[in-house]
Amino acid sequence: MNRAFDSYFGPPSEPINVADFLQQANSAVLSGSFTNASWEQLTSEHRNAVEAEINESISDLRSSLEQVWDNPILSAHVLRQHESTVAFVRSQADTPAPKGRKRKRHDAPEGSEYAQEVLQLQEKLDGVNLRCWQLTMESALCMRAAKNSDYNALDAPKKAGTGVLHTLDLDHGNIGGTHSSTPDSLRSPSPNAIPYPNAVISLTVYNRISYLPSCLTRSSQHAVLSTQTLGDLLRVLPCASSNIPMEELDAEGDISGYNVTDQTGEHAGCLFSIEDRIYGDGGENDDYAEKLIAHFQKLPQDKRPQVKKALTSANETTFNVLTLRMHQPYWILHQSNCEHFFTIDQIRHAPFRSNPMKPLNIIYRLAHASDPPSGYPLTLHLAPTVQDLCRACGKVPAVHSIVGDIRLGESPCLLCGPCWRTMGPPKNTQGVMVVPLVIPFVNH
Structure with a gap:
């Protein structure tokens, strides 16, 4: 799907x-028709007041967000709450859980020095009247794990x-x-x-x-x-x-x-x-x-x-x-x-x-x-390039495809540079071919 x-x-x-x-x-740009007539009709004092209000509102929002995300305890609480909400929506909608190992949740113990700080943040979030962005059962249809x-x-x-x-x-x-x-x-x-x-x-x-x-x-x-x-x-x-x-x-x-x-x-x-x-x-x-x-x-x-x-x-x-x-x-x-x-x-x-x-x-x-x-x-x-790993070490991407080398047990065999150098040249080079693999597009 x-x-x-x-x-x-x-x-x-x-x-x-x-x-x-x-x-x-x-x-439109050269004639000045891109301007807003309603905005031009305002007095300079009114425009200055609107600009000041806009700048102040943005500053307040940014400051409140940075206070939460810069605090590891508060940001961890917000992330845990989001994961719990997603898990609840998935369970109610009967959708398959994402594959992979589940993370162990570490809840802050009651009575800790951070409990009061977390409770204050949660009370502030609960007091927000905006409800249109809450996850509903239908949200499960649009949830998926991140892809490459x-x-x-x-x-x-x-x-x-x-x-x-x-x-x-x-x-x-x-x-x-x-x-x-x-x-x-x-x-x-x-x-x-x-x-x-x-x-x-x-x-x-x-x-x-x-x-x-x-x-x-x-x-x-x-x-x-x-x-x-x-x-x-x-x-x-x-x-x-x-x-x-x-x-x-x-x-x-x-x-x-x-x-x-x-x-x-x-x-x-x-x-x-x-x-x-x-x-x-x-x-x-x-x-x-x-x-x-x-x-x-x-x-x-x-x-x-x-x-x-x-x-x-x-x-x-x-x-x-x-x-x-x-x-x-x-x-x-x-x-x-x-x-x-x-x-x-x-x-x-x-x-x-x-x-x-x-x-x-x-x-x-x-x-x-x-x-x-x-x-x-x-x-x-x-998008990141998914490369085949070396068949010998299985840790780094392969850069060579070795064809016709009986020492490797399969042909072709994908090897990285260090593993192929460690193997050394074959005694009988006839019929052995080293094919370089395509190097993916890399940004520098």
């Missing part, structure tokens, strides 16, 4: 033309490209940065370029589950600029197929080894399927888009997808010329038979500098110190 929920997308939004969105957003895709292997956004975020400076009436319709990967800064800000597009990439090919799991999340190309996105996708070592052939054409330093890297063949348009790799003889359409022509007429080859390739198509739908899965094919799917999560106007207390429409957001000014596409989330 959980896998089915993760593989369900939609409903999709109405088609959004990125170029039209940018034009409307820029016009829920964790983030990155502690900060990873800069994977050269794209620069252009911003509006409303205080000075100008636009910072340069803009060009040429893809970021091909253009160089020009002082004569027309200044215009970007749109930032957030998207999520999904992969098929090897043992459940009909289900998908989240692999990563990225932020790309509207001036960047589909090829710029493809180059930053974490994919094992892009790190496969190249085969070395002998005079007879048999595999004699692998070249670890020369990996497949570049995506010689790829395609994107977006809104009934196929964006290929632009090859003259082996364009993936033409191959896919030729394959569709062999299907019966009633089962033939109504798609057309786009006029531009993936490396020439920028996001600002596309029409996209939110939460609609789009298909990526590269490296011969490696598939990915991606959905658009958000299309937002580039951040701009202005009065931070001025109300804004929902399609805009303010610049923040955490917004990287460059390095787009950014990798925002990366």
